[in-house]
Amino acid sequence: MSRSPADLPTGDDFLKFNRSFVIIAIAFFVFYFNSGVNGSISINFFKEQLNMAGIQMGYYTASRELAGFLLVIFAAATARFPATRMAAFALFVAAMGYGAYAITDSFEQLIPVAIIGSVGFHSFTQLYYLLALGLAEPGYEGRVLGRLQTAGAAGQFVAMGLALAFVLVIGYRNMFLLSGALLLVGAVALLFVPANPRMVRQQGFVFKRQYWLFYVLNFLDGCRFEIFATFGVFALVDVYGVDVRMVAVLMLVNSVLTWGVGPLIGHWIDHLGERKVLTWTYAGHVLVFSGFALVPNVYFLFAMYLGYRLLDVARMGLNTYAKKISEPRDLSPNLAMGVTMSHAAAIVVPITGGILWQTLGYQASFLFGAFFVVLSVVFTQLIRERGLAPATEPAT
Numbered sequence: 001m002s003r004s005p006a007d008l009p010t011g012d013d014f015l016k017f018n019r020s021f022v023i024i025a026i027a028f029f030v031f032y033f034n035s036g037v038n039g040s041i042s043i044n045f046f047k048e049q050l051n052m053a054g055i056q057m058g059y060y061t062a063s064r065e066l067a068g069f070l071l072v073i074f075a076a077a078t079a080r081f082p083a084t085r086m087a088a089f090a091l092f093v094a095a096m097g098y099g100a101y102a103i104t105d106s107f108e109q110l111i112p113v114a115i116i117g118s119v120g121f122h123s124f125t126q127l128y129y130l131l132a133l134g135l136a137e138p139g140y141e142g143r144v145l146g147r148l149q150t151a152g153a154a155g156q157f158v159a160m161g162l163a164l165a166f167v168l169v170i171g172y173r174n175m176f177l178l179s180g181a182l183l184l185v186g187a188v189a190l191l192f193v194p195a196n197p198r199m200v201r202q203q204g205f206v207f208k209r210q211y212w213l214f215y216v217l218n219f220l221d222g223c224r225f226e227i228f229a230t231f232g233v234f235a236l237v238d239v240y241g242v243d244v245r246m247v248a249v250l251m252l253v254n255s256v257l258t259w260g261v262g263p264l265i266g267h268w269i270d271h272l273g274e275r276k277v278l279t280w281t282y283a284g285h286v287l288v289f290s291g292f293a294l295v296p297n298v299y300f301l302f303a304m305y306l307g308y309r310l311l312d313v314a315r316m317g318l319n320t321y322a323k324k325i326s327e328p329r330d331l332s333p334n335l336a337m338g339v340t341m342s343h344a345a346a347i348v349v350p351i352t353g354g355i356l357w358q359t360l361g362y363q364a365s366f367l368f369g370a371f372f373v374v375l376s377v378v379f380t381q382l383i384r385e386r387g388l389a390p391a392t393e394p395a396t
């Protein structure tokens with residue numbers, strides 16, 4: 001889609017509602033701070049204090065991701081409420097769940113609090129894309145999402161730094177409490193986002209034939225994500241004995257690298273299109289999964305882990321693709337359906353991966369994940385490009 005220079009937004013006009021952007025960036029920050037805390041310390045916490053094994057990790061992930069699968073029902077039932085209010089409520093629920101990790105003493109106690117936290121987490125995941133896309137002029141969605149991803153990377157960076165410096169001093173449980181408290185701060189902040197008609201959700205849910213490729217891509221991406229989220233760090237901890245501080249270092253390095261990658265990948269998505277960017281990143285994921293399965297060298301796997309996390313930023317392309325193909329009234333429920341489709345196999349896939357881990361070894365779990373990524377590469381070729389932005393940002 002071409003535009004004349006007179007039609008192009010100038011300065012930061014492609015990112016509207018600056019006050020809203022700051023508040024939503026705060027929400028991204030605390031949301032990713034929570035993800036950083038859980039990513040850096042939860043696996044060691046599960047292993048050292050709850051004595052969980054690979055098969056239990058599969059059941060844990062399946063129960064946690066059930067909320068994501070049911071999200072479309074929740075989104076349809078609450079559609080009459082403003083998106084910002086529901087996003088605030090989602091962060092509040094997440095705070096209650098993840099904060100309660102601090103009082104968990106067994107695998108059986110972990111499951112209900114994990115489900116509560118997951119309800120808030122997945123509800124916000126669908127809503128924050130709607131809020132973010134409401135800030136962007138058409139054709140500049142990737143760049144706005146990229147800037148917000150930078151705020152998220154900052155949150156992860158701070159979380160990793162605190163985990164590295166203080167987790168052995170204050171303990172796992174106090175880190176979970178801190179994370180829950182910051183989620184509450186983000187929930188309150190979202191109550192002050194100014195009204196914006198672009199952030200209004202539509203009632204009902206969408207399941208239309210014309211969006212079939214979006215559903216399939218989200219399903220396959222969800223399978224890939226669930227396998228690595230369940231077993232990536234767990235393999236480093238369980239198989240190679242990596243301690244919590246080394247995990248925190250990995251997360252810290254990842255946050256530094258991701259800081260500038262989000263805007264760059266967002267720019268590539270706007271300029272090159274979702275098909276090319278997703279194809280490259282999915283091809284990289286095939287190498288990562290194969291490396292975890294076939295190369296028994298912990299330092300090589302550190303590099304593969306960091307590569308995976310950088311490539312994972314490009315999954316925002318699925319949401320920019322949704323905006324380009326959706327009718328305006330379908331966008332909000334379509335984003336919710338995308339999250340649901342990404343979790344459609346979340347119950348079966350992690351449990352299957354856990355069974356493969358227990359019966360055939362950890363390598364089989366990662367080869368299982370690589371299979372889904374290869375399918376993602378194939379189906380990504382069916383994306384039809386449209387609405388690409390100019391190669392450069394608007395002149396200031």
